Amino acid sequence: MKNLFFTVATTLSIVSVSYLLPSIFPGERAKILSDVGSEIRLVACSATNARTSSLRNAELVSNIVNGLPQDVHIMLLVNDRSAFATSSNNRRVTFVEMPRKSDISIWPQDPFVVVQGPSTTKLITPCSFNREDDERMPAQLAGMLNLEVIHSEMHFEGGNIVCGEDSVFIGYDTIQHNAVVLEATPQQIVKRFSKLFGRPVVVVGESIQEVGHIDLIVTPLRGRKVAVADSRAGARLAASAVDRQPDDVLDFETRCEQMYFGREDVTELTDRDGKKIIRPNVVGQTKAAISASLQIAPALDRIARQLSRAGYSVVRIPALIPDQGSTPQDDAGQGTNDASKRYPFLSYSNVLVEMRHNQPLVYLPHYGFEAMDQAALRAWDELGFQVKPVPGFATSAMYGGGLRCCTKVLLRN
């Protein structure tokens, strides 16, 4: 009788422990898809057209598709399929039609993150996302790929989250915003993000962000290595180009300005609400961008030091960063409220990285500022990366985004 009681008690204990074990030791949990890793297999992009959008990117999408290897499949989000034709039926591109009359941006990076478990892929959306109808993107992709969409209670934008091999990096503003909105301490928010994304969280920055999204300035690399943008180096390179190749710089500025609406002769357009959009003034603005880059450099240095203190080996990549505030600068470097002065954000950190055939490879946006593009190419090359430039990002950069912003990696091999 005593033995029987002992057996039953032991069995009950085992049952209880077994029940609790999965929550104590979660095992292989779902994790946010890393920005560093094996070959990219599936990517989402979005294309806008002249009928509905002032920022048309059909040519840029072609560059992205052609810049990625043949075995990468692209899910191309469009809100008006009839607006587009392709050279022929292309095996690599699947059109994903958004609901009729929905308006989308060219930035699929932001409205969701991809989380992968051993046997599942989920798209996690933020609590709310208010940019055009971009919040519909994950649902459309999930519908096409039969994936699950999880609506999170957290507030985030994919561009302010980058993921290394071990940790996920989240911009300071995202943590603070959630702390205020969810009435929690930043530490609690970090824990919640860590649980949601299945990886430890590193908060990037210790004060309000100077750059809206950290993926423009921080690139996780393999191991405990991170690349941080160096706008001081970028300013030096640009200043040297202004001195030595002024015609090239002028040519770049002129092309940025002329191609803003995709056609040289278009200087202004009216948006859906009847508001005039005026072509920005870029010619002569490189000096102001240099000045702004120098101003922002200490903030980037602080981020580099912070990550270094956190145990990461930090390398720097040049960048030319125009003024990020609401007061663009005039020729004399003074703040003005002239919104028509919009200079492209030349980020060489907003990239896609992968290991292909055991070789680290970076897909690097090029903007047409030859001296800067080449310097960035050399910087990545010196880091041991094979570099695949993807041209045509000047206009996209005038709206503040590079290659990573224009894409969302959904699957790696």
Next chain:
Amino acid sequence: MKTKQIFFNAATVCMVALAVLMTQAMFNGAVHADQRNDAAGGDLRQRVADLEDQQDENDIEFVLIDRTLADLNLRINANDADIRALDGRGKALGDRVNRLDARCKNLQEQQDALAAMVKRLSARK
């Protein structure tokens, strides 16, 4: 007695082991109950392959053409029309101002003439 004890202990161990296996199987399922088995690792890859199979050709170069450039022209033409209309309205307004100006001058002259007449009449008194 000893054999019975050993047998009993063996049975206990077996029961415990069985309980562990059953419980693990049971609760492991519960933990993942909210996840749909769409299988990223295998099935998402398979779905991508299926999508590729549905399309026949494999071009080396992909070219996406925006067929709505004509719409851009329309938008520009609409802008031009707006500008022309505004210009026309401006001209019409200018004409009206000129006419008013002329009337104003005319009235001023009439007023001056009346004033002169009043002055002359006053002088006769």
